[in-house]
Amino acid sequence: MAGGSAPGASLVDRTVAVLAAFDERHQRLRLADLATRSGLTPPTALRILRRLVATGALDRDTAGYYTVGRLIWDIGLLAPVQTGLREVAAPFLQDLQAATRATVHLAERDGDAVLYLDRLSGVTSVPVVSRVGSRLPMHATGVGKVLLAHSPADVQQRVLAGLSRHTPYTVVAPGTIARQLDRVIKDGYATTQEEMTLGACSVAVPVRDSSREVVAALGVVVPSLRHARQRLFAALSVATAGITRELSHS
Amino acid sequence: MAGGSAPGASLVDRTVAVLAAFDERHQRLRLADLATRSGLTPPTALRILRRLVATGALDRDTAGYYTVGRLIWDIGLLAPVQTGLREVAAPFLQDLQAATRATVHLAERDGDAVLYLDRLSGVTSVPVVSRVGSRLPMHATGVGKVLLAHSPADVQQRVLAGLSRHTPYTVVAPGTIARQLDRVIKDGYATTQEEMTLGACSVAVPVRDSSREVVAALGVVVPSLRHARQRLFAALSVATAGITRELSHS
Numbered sequence: 001m002a003g004g005s006a007p008g009a010s011l012v013d014r015t016v017a018v019l020a021a022f023d024e025r026h027q028r029l030r031l032a033d034l035a036t037r038s039g040l041t042p043p044t045a046l047r048i049l050r051r052l053v054a055t056g057a058l059d060r061d062t063a064g065y066y067t068v069g070r071l072i073w074d075i076g077l078l079a080p081v082q083t084g085l086r087e088v089a090a091p092f093l094q095d096l097q098a099a100t101r102a103t104v105h106l107a108e109r110d111g112d113a114v115l116y117l118d119r120l121s122g123v124t125s126v127p128v129v130s131r132v133g134s135r136l137p138m139h140a141t142g143v144g145k146v147l148l149a150h151s152p153a154d155v156q157q158r159v160l161a162g163l164s165r166h167t168p169y170t171v172v173a174p175g176t177i178a179r180q181l182d183r184v185i186k187d188g189y190a191t192t193q194e195e196m197t198l199g200a201c202s203v204a205v206p207v208r209d210s211s212r213e214v215v216a217a218l219g220v221v222v223p224s225l226r227h228a229r230q231r232l233f234a235a236l237s238v239a240t241a242g243i244t245r246e247l248s249h250s
Numbered sequence: 251m252a253g254g255s256a257p258g259a260s261l262v263d264r265t266v267a268v269l270a271a272f273d274e275r276h277q278r279l280r281l282a283d284l285a286t287r288s289g290l291t292p293p294t295a296l297r298i299l300r301r302l303v304a305t306g307a308l309d310r311d312t313a314g315y316y317t318v319g320r321l322i323w324d325i326g327l328l329a330p331v332q333t334g335l336r337e338v339a340a341p342f343l344q345d346l347q348a349a350t351r352a353t354v355h356l357a358e359r360d361g362d363a364v365l366y367l368d369r370l371s372g373v374t375s376v377p378v379v380s381r382v383g384s385r386l387p388m389h390a391t392g393v394g395k396v397l398l399a400h401s402p403a404d405v406q407q408r409v410l411a412g413l414s415r416h417t418p419y420t421v422v423a424p425g426t427i428a429r430q431l432d433r434v435i436k437d438g439y440a441t442t443q444e445e446m447t448l449g450a451c452s453v454a455v456p457v458r459d460s461s462r463e464v465v466a467a468l469g470v471v472v473p474s475l476r477h478a479r480q481r482l483f484a485a486l487s488v489a490t491a492g493i494t495r496e497l498s499h500s
Contacts, residue, residue, distance in 0.1 A: 010261075010301050011260075011261040011262065011265075012261065012265050012297075012298050012301035012302060012305075013301055013304075013305055015261075015262050015265045015266075016265075016301070016302065016305040016307050016321070017305075019307075019322075019325050020305075020321060020325065022325055022328050023324075023328070024328065027328050027330070047262075048262050051260050051262035051263055051266070052262060052266065054263075055262075055263055055266040055267075055270075057266050057269075067328075067329065067330055068325055068326065068328045068329040068330075069329060070329060070331055071266070071270060072269075072322065072325055072326045072329060073326045073327070073329035073331050073383070074273075074326070074383055075269050075270065075272055075318055075322055075326060076318065076322045076323045076324070076325060076326020076327060076329075077323070077326060077381075077382060077383035078272050078273070078274065078277050078317075078318045078383075079317065079318035079319060079320055079322060079323035079326075080277070080317055080318075081320055081323050087371075090370075090371050091371055091372075094344065094347060094348075094370060094371070097344055098344075098348045120340075120344060121337075121340050121341055121344070122341075131327075132327060133323070133324055133327035133328075
């Protein structure tokens with residue numbers, strides 16, 4: 001999310017660019033990195049940073065690293081990002097986690113990536129890279145494959161044209177992914193086997209609203225799919241049916 | 251969180267003041283309200299708002315209402331607000347929710363208020379006003395009473411000097427609260443009975459780190475405490491013991 005700041009951009013734009021220099025892989029930044037990532041000269045970046053720290057928007061530690069402050073955390077939580085869906089889905093995510101003991105994800109498509117809206121950690125220790133607010137590639141995650149299968153053709157084309165490798169098991173052949181997407185529509189669920197993270201497999205299904213539109217995907221992450229696929233699919237189906245029913249009422 | 255903006259304040263400060271005009275009871279604001287709450291003239295507020303909407307920091311709907319945008323949601327989630335504690339506590343919150351079917355809260359003290367760090371909704375329908383990021387009064391909530399009992403004397407004095415009423419059952423007599431705080435220390439848990447919200451009772455216990463410092467409070471919300479107090483206290487004790495043990499390892 002490093003937003004370059006054009007020379008003529010207003011100070012408001014530059015302020016936002018400094019904030020947007022932070023992302024999941026850049027949660028602690030020094031002045032030099034912040035300046036580079038926001039497209040500003042270090043003196044301009046420093047001037048903005050001082051005010052952002054003074055207002056509590058950012059914090060600065062004694063080692064000179066900046067982090068996002070509690071003020072922005074507070075304000076960010078007020079954004080109506082699928083608030084309705086997340087609230088409706090929350091109890092079903094908990095039921096699913098209790099029934100499967102697996103890590104549970106609720107995600108939606110955001111452009112050409114999958115955005116994680118909610119997550120409950122499982123009891124079994126599976127390495128999971130996603131957290132709430134994460135964006136991950138669609139072709140390498142279970143929830144992503146579901147959302148990709150239900151995406152417009154132009155999104156599918158762009159994603160298939162740029163398949164990135166994350167593990168030795170990531171599928172990067174466009175033809176194979178295209179066939180998997182057809183299966184997702186036919187079977188009603190998607191799976192991954194260590195395609196994003198070694199040691200993590202997943203099963204995911206679409207979440208539909210009352211008009212049967214796919215509005216999100218629900219997935220579970222487990223160490224292995226052996227013998228578990230049908231059981232997890234059944235649990236996921238019950239949970240999404242409940243979410244769809246609640247969405248119709250609300 | 252309405253931060254007045256001084257006349258000589260920089261445009262960065264004014265930009266932050268516009269963002270900070272949003273709070274839990276003001277999630278959708280019009281220009282006039284935003285100007286008032288940020289201490290700016292409407293033309294100045296509008297100039298900043300246009301750039302904030304253009305950068306995705308805020309959204310504006312067709313009715314003229316502004317809301318916090320997904321960009322700020324993204325950035326806010328990167329703030330290291332008790333990230334360690336929340337991650338360590340998450341599986342124990344889930345176990346507690348599964349065992350009690352109640353709404354579960356993890357909270358810490360933030361100044362003279364209780365800040366809700368995490369929340370799992372229960373299955374039984376109890377009216378709960380808190381959500382992640384909420385600040386509520388300490389004297390009227392279970393987690394708040396626990397944190398107040400373990401607060402420095404000056405915090406206790408300030409809170410006892412300004413007890414606000416929220417329901418007919420809110421305790422607003424300083425002497426009664428003071429006696430309750432003594433009981434919290436002695437018994438190891440706090441309770442509330444419809445003191446914040448009608449129909450909602452709670453039991454809460456302190457969460458300690460490896461040096462036995464109280465770093466947070468863990469609570470459950472239920473429709474009634476009848477016969478449930480000891481059972482809920484037992485479940486809470488098991489969960490907090492697990493959190494303390496994990497905090498010692500990490």
